[in-house]
Amino acid sequence: MYIGVDLGGTNIAVGLVDENSVLKYHKSTPTRAERGSEEVIKDIIGLINETIRDYGISKENIKAIGIGVPGIADPTSGEVIYCVNLGWNNIPLKETLETELSIPVFVDNDATVAGLAEYKIGAMKDCESGVFITLGTGVGGGIVINGRVRSGFNGVGAEIGHMIVGENFYDCNCGRNGCLETFASSTALIKYTEKLINEGKETSIVRKVKGNLEEVNGKVIFEAAIEGDYVANKAVDRLVKYLAIGITNIINILDPETIALGGGLSGAGEFLLKKVQKEVEAVRYMKMMPIGKIVLATLGNEAGIIGAAALGM
Numbered sequence: 143m144y145i146g147v148d149l150g151g152t153n154i155a156v157g158l159v160d161e162n163s164v165l166k167y168h169k170s171t172p173t174r175a176e177r178g179s180e181e182v183i184k185d186i187i188g189l190i191n192e193t194i195r196d197y198g199i200s201k202e203n204i205k206a207i208g209i210g211v212p213g214i215a216d217p218t219s220g221e222v223i224y225c226v227n228l229g230w231n232n233i234p235l236k237e238t239l240e241t242e243l244s245i246p247v248f249v250d251n252d253a254t255v256a257g258l259a260e261y262k263i264g265a266m267k268d269c270e271s272g273v274f275i276t277l278g279t280g281v282g283g284g285i286v287i288n289g290r291v292r293s294g295f296n297g298v299g300a301e302i303g304h305m306i307v308g309e310n311f312y313d314c315n316c317g318r319n320g321c322l323e324t325f326a327s328s329t330a331l332i333k334y335t336e337k338l339i340n341e342g343k344e345t346s347i348v349r350k351v352k353g354n355l356e357e358v359n360g361k362v363i364f365e366a367a368i369e370g371d372y373v374a375n376k377a378v379d380r381l382v383k384y385l386a387i388g389i390t391n392i393i394n395i396l397d398p399e400t401i402a403l404g405g406g407l408s409g410a411g412e413f414l415l416k417k418v419q420k421e422v423e424a425v426r427y428m429k430m431m432p433i434g435k436i437v438l439a440t441l442g443n444e445a446g447i448i449g450a451a452a453l454g455m
């Protein structure tokens with residue numbers, strides 16, 4: 143058995159995963175990151191021990207623990223270098239957990255581990271190479287080639303969300319302008335939609351949220367777009383345009399067998415997928431050559447735990 147930990151800005155989820163990457167049992171607790179890293183790590187250890195006890199197996203049967211973190215981790219030292227959501231800098235996560243639990247610990251970026259889960263048992267199963275793109279509050283990525291995660295020499299590779307794809311009307315959290323995340327995340331979609339509304343454009347979105355613009359989210363915008371709303375479609379098409387540039391860049395560099403789209407916005411399903419596939423086909427290089435498939439991710443939220451557990455396999 144393996145343990146997977148999905149450490150998020152909102153929740154910590156811990157699960158037991160078997161050799162076939164099947165999630166057998168899991169539980170979670172709020173992260174409450176404002177308490178600082180020591181308290182959060184105490185909760186992770188507590189939740190791991192509870193999970194083992196609840197499931198009724200002994201600690202000796204746990205071969206490894208994998209953790210996906212929402213930021214940059216050094217996969218070799220297991221140190222969390224930088225996590226803006228958690229306010230963590232240079233936290234020795236692997237070392238602390240191994241000392242407390244006496245089980246080998248592996249740490250990597252959350253989008254990378256979700257990509258590994260999709261590669262093991264999800265949308266990229268049986269592929270030679272796959273790239274996973276998560277379209278959520280931010281945009282993250284995971285690259286898996288021949289069964290191995292590629293996070294780069296220094297652990298800062300596969301940061302697909304911070305690939306520059308154009309010039310934008312606002313800056314990225316990373317301090318630069320033009321990152322894919324500022325065009326293709328739910329945050330970006332909402333920001334651009336609000337911009338159009340503030341410019342006085344008529345839209346059914348305002349009615350859908352009863353005039354309360356703070357309630358505009360990705361789901362509402364996609365719903366309106368599917369119903370044919372002009373503003374919603376303009377916002378979705380802009381997202382698709384820049385996402386397609388990002389995907390085309392990935393294809394030019396890696397030519398992966400499969401690209402899987404996950405995260406909250408992928409809930410828009412075929413409506414989004416068809417637009418992305420069409421736009422990539424329109425802008426891609428070397429049209430006389432075939433390219434890999436672009437598909438929807440299949441695992442949803444469980445990918446975080448399953449992929450983290452797979453780090454130790």
Ligand SMILES: [Zn+2]
Pocket residue numbers: 303304314315316317318321323
């Ligand atoms: Zn950025």
